[in-house]
Amino acid sequence: MKNIIYKMKQLSLLILLIVLTTTSYSQTSSKTENIKKLLELTGAKKLGVQVAQTLVNSFKESGTTAPDDFWNEFLKEMDSDTLIKMTVPIYEKYYSDKEIMQLIDFYKSEIGKKVVQVTPMIMQESMQLGKIWGKDIAEKLQSRLREKGYLKQM
DSSP states (O other), rough: HHHHHHHHHHHHHHHHHHHHHHHHHHHHHHHHHHHHHHHHTTHHHOOOOOOOHHHHHHHHHHHOEEEEEEHHHHHHHOOHHHHHHHHEEEEEEEOOHHHHHHHHHHHHHHHHHHHHOOOOHHHHHHHHHHHHHHHHHHHHHHHHHHHHSSEEEE
């Protein structure tokens, strides 16, 4: 009799464990899907493509002799779905499902839609300014290093 009761307890614990695991998985799966929806609403996919395009343009301007076919082929390889898959765990780490839902509601609102609309332009302009700013810093640094005698004349 003790053996039967022990086995029933084990079976009950096993069933409970399976139920908890399944419930936990479905919540995580649901949260993952909500994060993907959020990333879709925020235009993360388009933004990833734009960042890749900006980087390619930057390389093109750096004096390379690669033809346009090379750059077009390279851009085709940029898979924004991979970026999304890599991003989901970060959102899972920092946001609860409830918070993800609140963000989804925000990005469905008028101001949220505007944020999505203007963010690529803000990023592009900011990257251009960052490039100019970085060049200025590098020139000032080289000048100061030469002034102090820390940099050999070329």
